[in-house]
Amino acid sequence: MPSPEALLTRELGPDRVLTSPDALLAWECDGFTVHRSRPRAVVLPETTAEVQRIVTLLHGERVPFVPRGAGTCLSGGPTAGPDAVVIDLARMRKVLQVSLVDLFAVVQPGVVNLDLTSAVAAHGLHYAPDPSSQSVCTIGGNLAENAGGPHCFKYGMTREHVLGALVVLPDGSLARLGGPAGARAPHELDLIGLFCGSEGTFGIATEITVRLCRDQQSIRTLLAAFASMRDACRAVSDIVAAGLVPAALEILDQATIRAVEASVYRAGYPADAAAVLLVELDGAADVLAEEAEEVRAIFAGHGALRVEQAQDASERKRLWKGRKGAFGAMGRLNTDLYVLDGVVPRTRLEQALDGIAAIGARHGVLLTNVFHAGDGNLHPNISFDGRDPEQTARTIQAGREILQLCVDLGGSVSGEHGIGSEKIDHIAMMYSPTDLEVMARVRAVFNPDGLCNPGKVLPNRSACAEVAKWPQMTARVLDAEAGRP
Amino acid sequence: MSLAPANVDELGELLRTRPGRLRLCGGGSRQQRLPPRGDALELCCRRLDRIERIDAPDQTCTVEVGVPRAALDEALHRLGLELPCPGGGTLGGLFAADDVGAASWGGPSPRTLLLGLDGLLADGTAFRSGARVVKSVAGFDVHKLLVGSAGRLFVAARLHLRLKPRPRAEAWFRRDDLDGPAAAALFTTLCQQAIPPAAMQLRRTPRGVELRGRLAGRASTVRAAQQAFALREAAADWLDHVAAPTAGECLAGGARPSQAADLLALLPPGSDFVMHGGGRFELDTDGPATSDQLLHRLHALGATACIVHGAPARRGLGTPTDPGAARLAQGLARALDPHGLLV
């Protein structure tokens, strides 16, 4: 019997089936570098029909498989075990249709988020969800993660912008969920709403229909520096309480500001500020003038040390440069960066940040914070040396405690990065075994054999095996944790 | 016979003691849209009517499913907030039926406003899905299955909802001076705006075609839209549904904004029609033959639709569902309600 690899090569040719250990290195992990594992093979399909043939073949051979976009996920979602084949969708990057009348586009899953906006920009349109990784990450990955981004405060997450998808189910059959006439037909379930955020475990989206948004007439970007994080958080609360709905409300703490200012992402942020708050307003020009004044008054009320307002597009770009490059800048502080993603009610931000600082100090880890303040979506980031098992263990433990804090404050263990393999143990902080069992029943409808992206999202036996694939030290920490009374 | 538990605990107890097949109902206003319930008992959630929490600074709330929409609106308006989607009845009914969708193209709809829920499977097993905060991607979003499920997958007991601040200025408008194609063209144009009307609908009645809606935001944006599109100020007037015909049938569907003109052109003479800004529409027909013909044509157009009023056996019949999606829907029903108790 030919091996699955041989059968795949027969389908796609040798150039699009990678099996040599060196070639597979690039698929060893995603942005969550703690979990590394080299897949058995990587295949590079270009059409829905090819994806269907690959999945049918692997399903028939009982070989697990993992869809992958750009691999920028921060929770281990596209990282495959050594027995699994990665189905890399990066070559499926055609914009198939754009409707300038009904404002939607149909794209292949490998289309890069920002490329879609570039493709429609000349028509005064854009694709609203804007993860900070948008110059690299794909629409398929965004759909699977229900990705967010700074402008999701006003415009909503990926789900709000997805109308439908053509999906290759894990047995190789096709399902068309939703469509341009609406995400849900009146006599059907919201299957695309459910698929969105399923982290590659419900099947592979090969054509995605997304909404396009008309560009706003005008944009105002303001940056305020504060002497304390408390002032910055309270300014956010007041902006929201005033009924203003900025497009984005982002905060960077002092450690992040300093990392940014010392990097190529330097944006001219005041390095002595305890926090900077970036507020972007969009809409009609005359309205923005009024709203910017209101925001400035709120800044002043909280003793802003300095306020800047972008005067043109290049200044706006500069103000955003530091925010968009924050992860990259922090990545320079050590060899590895653990990006956390907890959510708290916006009114508990101050309390959460105090608690996070205490956890960081207790574990002696280098913590920085950059976050979507409007949504209460925190990104505490721990810079660490992944080669040092002891440091890695402290990092993982601090991360775990931070997420528990978010849950204790009434929030969530993930606002946008997903559970993947990273938080497979942490999801039980939010949900009871019954809640997880109900989710497992739903997953089994799509993925009854568990072949599609196994060991992700829900803890189960195979998930334990998955955790064991993490570096030894991490596994030991989790074991010790599990053994605690 | 109708069962009406007084609180969520009683609801769970009632389900655990297995009373057999059940038809869930909120206030009961949309029940006529479902196929007949046969021997199933009616389980009415009207007494689960507590607004458990409104967190004004966070713009979220938790309500029991029997809370009437009007009661929540009243409580929210006092705090300068609103639930920014159309629809009436009880909140459980509104979300489970989702028969109006969004009021504007791309605007908030029940599916976007439902953050999470506390639910019960048909056997009384309690579960939670989603969260109370405005953003969470932890786990699979089982709660999104409530939307449009018409109470046939599980019983929602409590809903966690996202709210929005009430706009500083608003004005309703009406254009009744246009013929069908011109009104449809204006409807499409308004859907394409960077700031579309907060609510809009295209109606056809025996009196003619009219476009109605609500502009919201700042006074200057409202004024600018009124001037740019000659949107004459009018009294607030929103219609969730066309009136159910005494004889004949009623179809509900979904279409793209630019199909408004095609829909108007397809309408049988004398048929009432309303299309909401979010793309949902309703129309009435004189009976099965016309409805079947229309369903066929709507499918050819790329629109979706189904019968929501008519002879019991015809309710729910609609444009064909994708076979893969249909298999998944059946699988979900089997997975969540294996004994088919919720009808």
Ligand SMILES: Cc1cc2nc3c(=O)[nH]c(=O)nc-3n(C[C@H](O)[C@H](O)[C@H](O)COP(=O)(O)OP(=O)(O)OC[C@H]3O[C@@H](n4cnc5c(N)ncnc54)[C@H](O)[C@@H]3O)c2cc1C
């Ligand atoms: C610097 C940086 C900044 C980031 N900022 C943000 C942010 O602001 N907001 C945010 O939400 N995320 C952010 N992320 C995380 C990440 O970029 C997003 O999760 C993104 O959506 C992943 O897209 P991808 O193409 O890289 O997908 P991958 O990482 O390749 O895959 C992600 C998941 O999707 C599945 N998948 C991929 N394609 C498909 C498909 N076609 N069908 C089904 N499943 C599929 C995979 O199996 C995997 O589980 C950031 C990451 C980095 C590195």
